Amino acid sequence: MSIAVSRPLFRHPHRQGGAHRPTYLNSSMARPFYLNYTQSPRPIFNDACSLSSRHFKPAKALSLRASSIDTAVVETSESSDVVFSETFQLKRSEKVDGKITIRLESGNNDDNWQLTVGCCLPGKWILHWGVNYLGDVGSEWDQPPPDMRPPGSITIKDYAIETPLEKSLASSEGESIYEVKIDFNTNSAIAAINFVLKDEETGSWYQHRGRDFKVLLIDCLQDEGNIVGAKKGLGIWPGPLGQISNILLKSEAANSKEDIGERSSQKRGLQGFYEEQAVVKETLVDNSVSVSVRHCLETAKNLLNIETDLPGDVIVHWGICKDEGKTWEIPSEPYPPETSMFKDKALRTRLQRKNGGHGSSGSFILDEGSVAFVFVLKLNENTWLNCHGNDFYIPLSNISVPAIQSGQTHSEDEGQNNESSSLLISGNASEENQEVSAYTDEIIDEIRNLVTDISSEKSRKTKNTKARESILQEIEKLAAEAYSIFRSSIPTFIETDLIKEVALEPPVKITSGTGSGFEILCQGFNWESHKSGKWYIDLREKASKLASLGFTVIWLPPPTDSVSPEGYMPTDLYNLNSRYGNIDELKILVKELHKVGIRILGDVVLNHRCAQYKNQNGIWNIFGGRLNWDDRAVVADDPHFQGRGNKSSGDNFHAAPNIDHSQEFVRKDIKEWLHWLREEIGYDGWRLDFVRGFWGGYVKDYLEATEPYFAVGEYWDSLSYTYGEMDHNQDAHRQRIIDWINATNGTAGAFDVTTKGILHSALGRCEYWRLSDGKGKPPGVVGWWPSRAVTFIENHDTGSTQGHWRFPGGKEIQGYAYILTHPGTPSVFYDHIFSEYQSEISTLLSIRTRNKINCRSTVKIVKAERDVYAAMIDEKVAMKIGPGHYEPSNGSRNWSLAAEGRDYKVWETS
């Protein structure tokens, strides 16, 4: 055990004699939030109060040495009276090393497996866990099936379970082990188990490299860097996994001890493993400091004694009060040995180590003129101990008695002064770490304003503008949320508005939501593209081909340095050397693409960012690189990351710290970064990752600041199903996407997930009737706000090697026949372009271009029956998909067949 960080935590003082004498200590303002600091998981208060001890570097022993003990100065006198004696309990937290063990093993038969999570540290351990099901998209947790939940489990919201760890008898080295066993069947549709550990005693959360522990149960590679346990091959790390571990080693070499042993027999790709993770637990340690005061009648001096059992060097940072205001003053000499002056404001005296080596003590001689002795204790550069957030206040001599007895009211009156003297201390501390304390002061100010309901003019005036702003923002966000819910219950409300708006828009006008309106998108990568290590170079050769096919915009993979090789777990945003190539190769590619007339979308991940450093709790929430944000940039409502920002304005992505876009400095930095990407690299626009995670209003802010040529957001959530059947009416789903677009003020389009989902059912199950909504319009986003819908049938997540939500096999061209003839801005997936489908896609693309079909084209649905869907677009193009029959009637117009294939036909007027 070693002391690393100590926090000022106190109990009420235990009296030893002199109890009849009330003191300031008891009557000083109660600060209950100090007491419960580590107890609750994340109240804002606690976070704020702990600031003074945040960002602490690991403890370093003071290099000072105890000098020889010299007690000569201390005069004892027979005639002295003990006028004060009290022992204050001190609570500090200490760090204890331990380990978390994770064992996956097969049970009594091959299909039954067991996951055991254990911890060797004492505590009230809770496993907070959830699962991913097969085919789940994203990394949101789900609740496990009931039969998987061990006894004693309780459900947390609708996505997690909490199961207490039991003390296990099977301890190997005599130490107690707490563990929990989760039994599951490999035949169940569970893809992964995710968990974090919580210690109820301290309220701390324990994670794996700053993210959830993840145990994969299937062979699906989704390496976000937080997977524990090997998946394939005995003792040999396959390529990608090896790379991960290298990356991780870089960032966290010392802290993780991987021990891959006990591999049991392989079954369905699942294999057992045993792993240990080092953890550090903070425990509270009780110490005390005793203060006694003797009054010496002969010398008319007070002799004050401080004794403590605190280990190591203890420095008393002290002063005296000469009147009842609690202003610190420097007493006259003599001072005890090893005393130094601190900035004319206080004295610092190092206590003498006791002979036994345990604890230390010191004596102070004080003139009778002083009212009180005030002090705080300093253990090391960063660790201070005070009394309930106030200075220790020791009343001296008889003069002070009346004042003390009026303690209650007096102390309240003196609240301001009292606090300003504690501020003095933090001011001093800021010498060591200026930045931190400056912020600390601010927070302390804020808390004080809140807690003490101040009525003084001064505090009212300085009413913290930040607090007010954040409340207004909070109200705004809440109102926006309430609005979107209320409104979605009446979807027709917006529909009419939008139709009007679309009709009013001039046909060709470049806006970031639509580009020119005639854009055709190419998703220029898949889930494997990072593997070559030279994707930018590979893609360069395809530039002219893409242009000749008719693409006007290409979406490139996320360019930043990332924990996962695909780029979606960004770390240093300004480091553009990624698995796809380095920054120079990227610049050359962009130049080439521009040369052939293709504009470039950068895939920017704004929702979350992987931290590079841990905070003092061992939580990964301190960022590195040029944007070296700290936990203020992290949203506060994901307990895993202990963010100190505001609550998230959207959904949480649980695998990494979610960025708090409500912070001005975050937005300023992001805007700067986007500007830099535009200027340095030449990006024309953005594909915005996981925009469900934050409010669309912030996206609007970013887009207005960076004026992209085109922007599209990934707002991906689940469609509605009843009894496993997809509902015909997906209005609520598309409304949510529309609401997001609306929140961006139409400055961005959004991927039309609704259309993809409906195409799945329509094409996959021969239910083509689904392709018309109740009002004879396309049932996806494209039916309500076509100009902002980016239609697609597959992307790197849904298809490719991930296959989270794959388009029905063999029906892809029908899907393209739909989206490439319909309004909206279609996006074609790289895998489909460079496949046997190329010629068919090429034909469809040329039909679109030739007939000037654009994002605002009009569509008239002619047929939406069980086995056939037919529509006419801009009265220039007719199409049908499905095995059923349809021919456009040759009335006034002369239709000629332009494309034909399996279950689809497209005609144009000639």
Add this chain to the structure above:
Amino acid sequence: MIWHAKSSSGVTLKAFNVRAEAALISEKASKITTTRPIDGVKLYVGLPLDTVSDSGTINNARAIAVGLKALKLLGVDGVELPVWWGIVEKQAMGKYDWTCYLALAEMVRKMGLKLHISLCFHASNEPKIRLPEWVSHIGESRPDIYFADRSGQPYKDCLSLAVDDLPVLDGKTPIEAYTGFCESFKSSFSAFMGSTITGISIGLGPDGELRYPSQRQTTKDSNQLGAGEFQCYDKNMLSNLKQHAEALGNPLWGLGGPHDTPGYDQSPVSNGFFVDGGSWENPYGDFFLSWYSSQLVSHGDRILSRAAETFKDVSVSLSGKVPLTYSWYRTRSHPSELTAGVYNTVNRDGYEAIAETFSRNSCNIILPGMDLSDDHQPNESRSSPELLLAQITASCRKHGVEVSGQNSLVSGGPKAIEQIKKNLSDENAVELFTYQRMGAYFFSPDHFPSFTQFVRNLKQLNLHSDDLPLKDDETADSLPDMNLHKQVA
């Protein structure tokens, strides 16, 4: 120090912040909210009419939770929750289901807001909320439990006041049913009474208001200029009228309602009754109108006295809603008010009797229409919401009845808010204002900002700009929040 005594502004701002943060930090909330130095108008916001659905679930619970929090942060005092007879006592008489409403009260309590309950003994068209099924069932065989107009058309959204004391509901009288409902409410919500629940309003007729359903939505044409029809043609009303006429020795006057009244969509000046010197001014007219209006006042008294009895031992304020029938107010006969049951003309103050009844039962009066201004009324309707409002509040003041305000239009826009502010800033202004009503429009970007502004202005209504303290400090503070500057200026 002068500013402190004089102005509530600084204190208000502070309270706003403190209370707002308190809501964020829930465990501290209770302590801090108790220090609320704001006096003046209390502001409530109505929850959606269909907060609890016909099928007994909470609609948009998430949105309501979020909405409550937003209101709390804004500094709104409480919310108003309509509680429907047709939902709580839907299945059978005496079988009450308060589950959802209890859950809502708990939500409100947790948020640290106050709650005003509106007990609704009527049905609603939009959203569709019916009377209890068993009541409708009785009504199918006995349509005379409803009001009827001259052509015999029943009004099925509330019961006729003529059956108040008749055992038409499976042996019980409607008054007994209402009272039973109130008693069940009281015992089910006893934990909230006086703490979270600060007020209860008792439904008195159509839309909860003390009136006859004289206006029927015959067409969707909102320009309907008619004054409405008398609703005295159900069996019991007619027999009541007959008895009354006979008792006064004029049996011929009791054979039916007036014969020369205009129809719903006819102008009131098109037929004899309401024109200057028309029937309303002769002895028959006075006989009829006195009877018709006294029936309504007695009905109000019956319900309110029973409610007052029921709730006498809990510390909540009781109130009832009085209609603001403002069209044709500028004519001599006030035809719209007459058909609605208020005998208020150029010669007679019809609101005295009503205010007196409320006063006798220690009930407050809720007045809608505080958002309506004369400027926006169609000229030809000769209407004046402002004058009528002034008349009713004067009567209330005379009888010591407290007035609570409401707005009538849900989507009134900024002008409506201006009008509300004007009404509230009057001296002797209302105690409480309930802003109607939470929903999609309420939170929309078109509306919510102006509401926010309204709330902040409301909290400083009584101040003139020269009373505002430390003006330059506020500006020097370089607050990004421009609202604050506006309200200072």
